[in-house]
Amino acid sequence: MSSVVIVGTQWGDEGKGKITDFLAEKSDVITRYQGGNNAGHTVKIADKEYKLHLIPSGIFYPDKMCVLGNGMVIDLEALISELDYLEENGVTVKNLIISDRAHLIMPYHKVLDELDEERRDQEKIGTTKKGIGPCYMDKAARKGIRVCDLLEPEILKKKIENSLKEKNQLLDRVYDSKAFDPDKMVADITRYAERIKPFIGDSSYYINTALENGEKLLFEGAQGTLLDLDHGTYPFVTSSNPVAGGVCIGAGIGPTNITNVLGVLKAYSTRVGDGPFPSELKDDIGDKIREAGGEFGTTTGRPRRIGWLDLVIARYAKRVSGLDQIALTLLDVLSGFEKLKLCVAYKYKGETLKEFPASLEVLSKCEPVLEELPGWEEDITGIESYDDLPTNAKNYLKRIEEICSVPISVISVGPGRDQTKIIKDIF
Ligand code: GDP
Ligand code: IMO
Ligand code: MG
Numbered sequence: 365m366s367s368v369v370i371v372g373t374q375w376g377d378e379g380k381g382k383i384t385d386f387l388a389e390k391s392d393v394i395t396r397y398q399g400g401n402n403a404g405h406t407v408k409i410a411d412k413e414y415k416l417h418l419i420p421s422g423i424f425y426p427d428k429m430c431v432l433g434n435g436m437v438i439d440l441e442a443l444i445s446e447l448d449y450l451e452e453n454g455v456t457v458k459n460l461i462i463s464d465r466a467h468l469i470m471p472y473h474k475v476l477d478e479l480d481e482e483r484r485d486q487e488k489i490g491t492t493k494k495g496i497g498p499c500y501m502d503k504a505a506r507k508g509i510r511v512c513d514l515l516e517p518e519i520l521k522k523k524i525e526n527s528l529k530e531k532n533q534l535l536d537r538v539y540d541s542k543a544f545d546p547d548k549m550v551a552d553i554t555r556y557a558e559r560i561k562p563f564i565g566d567s568s569y570y571i572n573t574a575l576e577n578g579e580k581l582l583f584e585g586a587q588g589t590l591l592d593l594d595h596g597t598y599p600f601v602t603s604s605n606p607v608a609g610g611v612c613i614g615a616g617i618g619p620t621n622i623t624n625v626l627g628v629l630k631a632y633s634t635r636v637g638d639g640p641f642p643s644e645l646k647d648d649i650g651d652k653i654r655e656a657g658g659e660f661g662t663t664t665g666r667p668r669r670i671g672w673l674d675l676v677i678a679r680y681a682k683r684v685s686g687l688d689q690i691a692l693t694l695l696d697v698l699s700g701f702e703k704l705k706l707c708v709a710y711k712y713k714g715e716t717l718k719e720f721p722a723s724l725e726v727l728s729k730c731e732p733v734l735e736e737l738p739g740w741e742e743d744i745t746g747i748e749s750y751d752d753l754p755t756n757a758k759n760y761l762k763r764i765e766e767i768c769s770v771p772i773s774v775i776s777v778g779p780g781r782d783q784t785k786i787i788k789d790i791f
Contacts (some may be wrong), residue, residue, distance in 0.1 A: 367581035372588025379693035381405025384421035391446025392579035395431040397614030398604035399586035404663035434465035435614020440556035461546035464512035472496040473513035490637030500603035568616025596782035600639030608685035619774035627687040633671035640728040643707040680720040692773035701739035
């Protein structure tokens with residue numbers, strides 16, 4: 365039995381898609397366990413770049429099974445566009461299971477996401493406006509519509525009509541916005557359902573059977589530790605649990621089945637959306653990293669905020685997900701800097717903080733304690749192995765390992781598959 369969780373250790377966009385695609389070659393089943401199409405995972409194969417939002421990044425191997433777990437929230441229209449996009453690009457989607465227990469993002473969730481953001485004024489979350497929060501709200505309120513409802517037309521119709529009774533009132537009276545037509549919504553959802561019906565199944569049963577048969581499982585996190593609803597920079601978070609523990613709930617496996625947690629750590633920090641960011645760089649260095657790393661949102665195109673690598677956060681991610689290993693990505697982006705800095709602690713009101721604070725009031729006043737290291741000039745995108753790295757790059761990695769007490773098992777020096785170097789086996 366072998367099951368590896370790939371988890372984002374920062375604010376998302378750490379390169380989880382790339383690492384998942386790479387490790388998918390050696391696995392049998394690749395599962396997304398939370399989130400929805402707020403995620404944007406990039407996979408580069410030869411010269412072609414693919415962007416995935418809902419479908420696991422194992423889809424490029426036709427013999428692997430890809431699973432959309434029960435913890436996900438699924439926008440059927442977005443899912444169908446993604447299936448079309450993949451097929452138009454020569455990727456056959458056959459081995460796919462969509463959990464019958466996953467919740468559906470309905471058109472009103474997207475509208476409410478947008479309207480709620482508008483109403484927040486100064487306190488905007490900066491969501492992707494994909495309806496993620498409102499959908500998880502309905503799930504928690506026990507008002508959600510699930511994938512299994514698509515298989516029972518009468519129940520689906522009733523649920524949509526019931527839901528719209530409330531949502532249309534809310535849209536009208538609270539937001540002064542226009543109502544949805546129930547008949548049209550039932551017709552649209554029924555049409556989408558036809559397309560995805562062949563993929564609907566009991567995903568937890570499938571995954572657990574695969575485990576019993578000794579297959580290798582990979583769980584692909586979306587978002588990252590600091591966007592986790594419980595452990596992140598609340599309220600500037602998403603509405604699901606990207607941390608490794610989210611796998612048990614969102615895929616329906618027991619905690620004892622997880623054998624390895626691999627944290628994906630970008631060599632510097634980025635954040636899309638609002639909220640405090642202690643190691644943020646608002647200067648030329650930040651701009652240079654943004655350009656070199658192409659740091660613009662995969663889902664929304666927004667420029668990502670940039671900062672030095674924050675190891676207070678990395679150590680926190682180790683704690684809340686129990687990281688066994690790190691995959692250090694985008695190391696190549698740091699070539700050409702005379703000096704690099706690592707944020708090793710925070711200063712708050714004269715005190716040194718080593719642990720990540722809960723209060724955003726505190727976090728927003730934290731100054732980073734920076735440790736300076738010499739950089740390297742060399743282009744490292746073509747290295748064959750870890751040994752080829754310049755000494756200063758190796759020292760940068762060593763210092764991260766020392767401070768986090770987690771070994772770096774994978775390094776990534778470019779977006780391509782052949783730019784991933786394994787230092788220590790994952791499976
Ligand atoms: P994810 O959301 O964690 O899957 O990450 P994204 O795909 O949103 O963002 C990561 C970006 O970095 C993508 O454009 C990747 O193609 C790219 N990328 C991943 N690993 C590397 C790397 O090691 N070096 C460089 N230069 N780009 C990388
Ligand atoms: P991947 O999987 C980066 C951010 C949004 C916003 C907050 C809440 O590609 O790493 P939501 O739409 O989820 O309610 O927005 O979370 N966010 C992400 N940031 N990468 C992502 O996914 C993200 N998914 C959501 O920008 O700040
Ligand atoms: Mg992304």
